[in-house]
Amino acid sequence: AQSVTQLDSHVSVSEGTPVLLRCNYSSSYSPSLFWYVQHPNKGLQLLLKYTSAATLVKGINGFEAEFKKSETSFHLTKPSAHMSDAAEYFCVVSVSSGGYNKLIFGAGTRLAVHP
Amino acid sequence: DGGITQSPKYLFRKEGQNVTLSCEQNLNHDAMYWYRQDPGQGLRLIYYSQIVNDFQKGDIAEGYSVSREKKESFPLTVTSAQKNPTAFYLCASSIFAGQNSPLHFGNGTRLTVT
Numbered sequence: 001a002q003s004v005t006q007l008d009s010h011v012s013v014s015e016g017t018p019v020l021l022r023c024n025y026s027s028s029y030s031p032s033l034f035w036y037v038q039h040p041n042k043g044l045q046l047l048l049k050y051t052s053a054a055t056l057v058k059g060i061n062g063f064e065a066e067f068k069k070s071e072t073s074f075h076l077t078k079p080s081a082h083m084s085d086a087a088e089y090f091c092v093v094s095v096s097s098g099g100y101n102k103l104i105f106g107a108g109t110r111l112a113v114h115p
Numbered sequence: 116d117g118g119i120t121q122s123p124k125y126l127f128r129k130e131g132q133n134v135t136l137s138c139e140q141n142l143n144h145d146a147m148y149w150y151r152q153d154p155g156q157g158l159r160l161i162y163y164s165q166i167v168n169d170f171q172k173g174d175i176a177e178g179y180s181v182s183r184e185k186k187e188s189f190p191l192t193v194t195s196a197q198k199n200p201t202a203f204y205l206c207a208s209s210i211f212a213g214q215n216s217p218l219h220f221g222n223g224t225r226l227t228v229t
Contacts, residue, residue, distance in 0.1 A: 101146065108156075
């Protein structure tokens, strides 16, 4: 069975310091993996996606994620946090199921950025 | 600009009433989806549609209904049979219903039922 675990429900960093949001997945097949960001009362916006090409994926707003098959992880990082990065982040695994794009969402990590 | 429009942004209803949430996209996407989001939880799939005039139940379809008469539109009706309808509802679309096709989301409708 496929699943996604976001290891931290809340992460707090100071502006200008690195960000690490952790995600582990379980999948019987070669998954596609995504990170989405959600600002309050908004929809989700795609940050980046992994689809079995390069294991280090660069996304928007300076974020990147590394796919590590041996660790079944897809952690999201950013070298220097900005106040505007404060939001909720979702790790998502996508698998094909009967021709349908089945997305499995993690529970989310709320990132707080302090001055 | 292309995108997904959900309306209204906030919706209030009395218990026992059906209510319909609107979702329109001008991205020319084939697939459309409805998700429900509750505090502290990830998104859960209610219904999805891969093509016009076809839709399938997701993980939590009970108490909901949809239609897909036009490619651009995928309205969701929350019926009185839904036990806990108060939630944030998100509509999404993708170019096709394939594994590598990312979703584009609307800004959501927050439904409160009292």
